[in-house]
Amino acid sequence: MENNTAAKYNMREFLAFTGSNLLEDGKSVFVGTGLPMIAGILAQKTHAPHLLIVFEAGGVGPILPELPISVGQALTCYRGIAATSMHDVMSAGQAGYIDYGFLGGAQVDMYGNINTTCIGDHAMPKVRLPGSGGANDIASFTHKTIIIVGSQSKRTFVNKVDFLTTPGYLSGPGAREKAGLPLATGPYRVITQLAVYGFDDKTKGMKLISLHPGVSLEEVRDNSSFDIIIPEKYGTSPVPTERDLEILRKDIDPTGMLIGK
């Protein structure tokens, strides 16, 4: 899509917009660093002014004037309702107060399990990544987890993650409950540069919900190591309006540090 000269937005803007669309007004969301943060702010500035944004380091309910660089900086409680602690917000999550968790991932499998720990062997990794951070907690506790994978390919949509950092549906139906994770939790949506996916109620496998404009089914299939469930009916992802783009570029990320210029 980035090569499409007719497109008036870049892929990162589109991902942020698509993420923001999934968040409902009057609900609560844990947002992580990067695109999830932008999606949360955009939702707050458009259709979800009463979205309760919660940061894992203790910022609760800020009205964000600009994009924080870190999930701990002062802006994360700017005009907020509380500046508290990780124990407080993580406990709120564990007790069921946080509706959405919004995460990024380096590798994802068909059950929405995420790897952000290492590529290759754990003891002597080819690439050492930062680890769970708050992701394992957020995906364990929130009612619905949303995952953004910026570049869907056979390398990022894998049959088996090198390291299962953060729980999706683990090995399939019933596995989360069997492991002791809170009931009725788990991945809800996966957003990539190609499409939006959900999970099949029965098999808990990843299922197409909508293709982004101009993307074909072949592209979706060719860029995954596992079989994505393609239902008879699927949609086309909505595109951002001029107003959405203006808010993204002028208000949220004026330096273009995350969405690019």
Next chain:
Amino acid sequence: MEVLHEGLGELVGWHDPDENREFVLHNKSRELKDKTMTASEAVASFVKNGDFIASGGFGHIRVSMNIVYEIIRQRKHDLTMAGKTAVHDLDLLVGNGCVNKVEVAYSFGHEVRGLSPASRRMVESGKCEVIGEISNAGYQWRFLAGMMGIPFIPSRNLLGTDTGKYSSCKVVKDPFSGKPINLIPAAYPDVAFIHVHRCDIYGNCQIDGIMIEDFELARCARKLIITTEEIIDNEVIRREPWRTVIPFYVVDGVVEQPFGSHPCELHGKYFFDEEHIAEWLSLSKTDAGVQDYAKKYIYSVSDFNEYLELCGGINKIEFLVKREAMRVPLVTPWRK
């Protein structure tokens, strides 16, 4: 209680609660006494080679960087560090060979600024060992159990994952609900260092903004170094005792160091020094660059004030203060 799974991670910093009570009885003074000292004295007195250390704050937020630099300056080694969203502090300490074991919740990255070349190189070449994985809440709750003086705390995260499998937690059958539950072992770091907005000479501390994990970390650490932007009179503490987040009896040393978190942010006071962070991220791409950085900013200066001068002195400080107040625009020189 039936144990269902045992984590493979090394159990670091755990003590039998009675053993720790014994330590507290003999080593943590309840006497109101002046604990002020220099960073150099604090590190020399409290940080021993081989210790398990934990740094307060989170990411690049309210980190006691003056103690981090001092640990490097005194060439401490074989330290194990709590990677509790440890970012710049851990990157410098691993990159400079002080820390060679990490229990990781979040490490080797600089959030949106990118991955940490120096500490990643040390891990990928086997010079720094990851002794266990855990999550942010998991680490927080290790400290919570330590603070409470109990051996573990039950939780519902880490279950079913490799993060749990490579942690030092155990999964048991909960005798109340009958469901599997994760048990997070208590942590008692040998030494912790926490930067605060203000405290008195005894170590009674006030922090503006989020506490992150420092309420718990302060109370479970065996030795605690407080670094503070300013020393205030004990009368100020007593006027508003509800503002005291860390009480003196858990504190071992108090170091007054204005702008002591630079290049990290201090809520409401000063912003990240993005230029300095970018310089480190760029230099640390090679081992020689790591040495150049340490030579310039750590070994060639005698204390943190000299370092601040090198970083741009009062002009830079003024800019960072204005940036925190959003009176000047953000700069992001680490962007490719």
